[in-house]
Amino acid sequence: MAARERSIPAPPVNPETQAFWDAATQGTLLVKRCTACGEPHWYPRALCPFCGSDRTEWTPASGRGTIYSYSVFRRAPIPYAIAYVTLAEGPTMMTNIVDCDLDAIRIGQAVQVRFKPTEDGGPPVPMFSPA
Amino acid sequence: MTIKGKAYIAGVFEHPTRKADTQSLAQLHAESARGALQDAGLSRADVDGYFCAGDAPGLGGLSMADYMGLTLRHIDTTETGGSSYVIHVAHAAEAIAAGKCNVALITLAGRPRAEGMATGTAPRSYGAAAPDVAFEYPFGPTVVNQYAMAAMRHMHQYGTTSAQLAWIKVAASQHAQHNPQALLREVVTVEEVLDSPIIADPLHRLDCCVITDGGGAIVVTKPEIARSLGRPPVTILGAGEAVKHQMGGRIDLTYTGARWSGPAAFAEAGVKPADVKYVSIYDSFTITVLITLEDLGFAPKGQGGKLVSDGNLIAGVGKLPFNTDGGGLCNNHPANRGGLTKVVEAVRQLRGEAHPKVQVKNCDIALAHGTGGSLATRHGSATLILKRE
Numbered sequence: 001m002a003a004r005e006r007s008i009p010a011p012p013v014n015p016e017t018q019a020f021w022d023a024a025t026q027g028t029l030l031v032k033r034c035t036a037c038g039e040p041h042w043y044p045r046a047l048c049p050f051c052g053s054d055r056t057e058w059t060p061a062s063g064r065g066t067i068y069s070y071s072v073f074r075r076a077p078i079p080y081a082i083a084y085v086t087l088a089e090g091p092t093m094m095t096n097i098v099d100c101d102l103d104a105i106r107i108g109q110a111v112q113v114r115f116k117p118t119e120d121g122g123p124p125v126p127m128f129s130p131a
Numbered sequence: 132m133t134i135k136g137k138a139y140i141a142g143v144f145e146h147p148t149r150k151a152d153t154q155s156l157a158q159l160h161a162e163s164a165r166g167a168l169q170d171a172g173l174s175r176a177d178v179d180g181y182f183c184a185g186d187a188p189g190l191g192g193l194s195m196a197d198y199m200g201l202t203l204r205h206i207d208t209t210e211t212g213g214s215s216y217v218i219h220v221a222h223a224a225e226a227i228a229a230g231k232c233n234v235a236l237i238t239l240a241g242r243p244r245a246e247g248m249a250t251g252t253a254p255r256s257y258g259a260a261a262p263d264v265a266f267e268y269p270f271g272p273t274v275v276n277q278y279a280m281a282a283m284r285h286m287h288q289y290g291t292t293s294a295q296l297a298w299i300k301v302a303a304s305q306h307a308q309h310n311p312q313a314l315l316r317e318v319v320t321v322e323e324v325l326d327s328p329i330i331a332d333p334l335h336r337l338d339c340c341v342i343t344d345g346g347g348a349i350v351v352t353k354p355e356i357a358r359s360l361g362r363p364p365v366t367i368l369g370a371g372e373a374v375k376h377q378m379g380g381r382i383d384l385t386y387t388g389a390r391w392s393g394p395a396a397f398a399e400a401g402v403k404p405a406d407v408k409y410v411s412i413y414d415s416f417t418i419t420v421l422i423t424l425e426d427l428g429f430a431p432k433g434q435g436g437k438l439v440s441d442g443n444l445i446a447g448v449g450k451l452p453f454n455t456d457g458g459g460l461c462n463n464h465p466a467n468r469g470g471l472t473k474v475v476e477a478v479r480q481l482r483g484e485a486h487p488k489v490q491v492k493n494c495d496i497a498l499a500h501g502t503g504g505s506l507a508t509r510h511g512s513a514t515l516i517l518k519r520e
Contacts, residue, residue, distance in 0.1 A: 009254075011265035021265075042380030043266035049379035069287070069384055071279035071331045073271065075252055082276045082331075084382055091380025096270045107287045118269060125269045 241466020
């Protein structure tokens with residue numbers, strides 16, 4: 001059974017993350033990488049959480065990942081799958097697994113990003129479906 | 132500087148209400164404070180240090196000092212969710228050891244039931260300025276589905292089963308049957324836990340703690356005062372606190388900050404897990420208990436399921452009696468913050484004042500542990516080791 005569509009709250013956008021949401025609107029997933037220590041991180045920050053440098057830059061991600069963990073929230077009016085997906089680039093991010101049979105989701109499954117619209121004309125958010 | 136032996140828990144109180152339709156939030160704090168001071172044999176005028184967290188109304192510590200008419204020379208409003216009050220005991224001991232106060236009062240209260248809060252099942256947002264909100268809130272994170280993801284990963288990685296988690300609820304219910312104030316006093320079986328509805332895979336309704344109104348309070352004081360009060364003296368042997376977060380996206384849901392707070396507390400106390408006769412473990416969900424017990428060193432990582440099974444957490448039956456008041460799973464989870472009541476039951480055990488059916492024999496060393504926030508991704512961990520003198 002495919003999931004019915006849940007209404008997605010719009011993400012609050014601020015100057016630190018404006019570029020991320022502008023790219024999301026174009027269908028591109030960006031990851032912040034630090035040019036001082038070389039490490040990518042999530043969620044995106046102006047200052048690297050590993051070395052503290054402010055030399056961080058936006059880099060396009062492949063949009064590929066694997067499911068680290070998930071839970072189907074059965075109690076919700078419209079059940080949905082929350083998940084942590086580990087991106088091919090390294091960091092693990094919170095997301096939803098969508099457009100699939102919720103009962104067939106598995107840890108380790110390969111997934112691909114797809115952006116989903118949000119309420120009130122907000123920017124789309126990165127969700128994932130089986131690759 | 133160590134806090135070992137520098138401060139004592141002289142008074143504790145668990146508010147008897149579980150639904151506060153006729154009391155205000157400030158009133159619940161003050162009633163709890165009065166109860167703990169009466170238990171200690173001290174008065175409001177003796178208090179010169181006050182500790183509270185995010186559940187306190189208005190301007191927090193300032194509003195509550197105003198409401199209760201306290202004259203203070205020390206205040207600490209450290210906020211780490213449900214673990215705050217365990218940390219407050221340690222901070223109170225530090226303040227007492229440093230001479231900053233003589234009698235420290237810690238309060239907690241809340242009325243989520245009276246206010247009709249959807250405590251665990253509504254997506255959580257901490258406001259538009261929270262740095263993570265845009266990257267989490269759209270995906271519907273609730274308390275229960277976030278803890279559920281930790282359970283799912285633990286099962287995947289270590290083979291932990293739902294039946295093993297159910298044993299934690301079974302043990303809590305075995306204890307709660309003897310507590311007249313417990314919200315849920317009915318004994319349940321593993322099968323009944325597994326047959327209860329799934330809330331968020333793999334957690335069932337009976338894997339989740341209760342939602343209750345109420346509160347509690349703790350009085351911490353210096354040794355000379357504690358020994359003069361005629362109550363069984365309970366001293367603070369050691370404490371540890373830690374913050375576990377997402378580590379820049381290197382998320383690992385299989386352990387908590389107890390991995391750090393536990394060893395710190397044991398080192399300061401100079402005792403080992405095997406020396407502990409009773410444990411109060413924060414039990415927002417069954418999985419919280421299992422992972423915490425592993426992190427504290429009561430079982431190797433991944434083998435918590437075996438530790439909690441077959442009644443091993445039941446007083447008089449197993450080797451590691453836990454949450455003998457029924458814990459958050461059955462008794463009480465006031466303000467959705469269970470840390471304070473964990474300390475209260477540990478003190479009851481050390482004083483020999485637990486219910487006779489669940490009183491642990493020769494209970495000289497006890498551990499209380501709090502977890503507050505989102506398990507393994509943004510939470511406070513606090514461990515206390517207490518001793519009966």
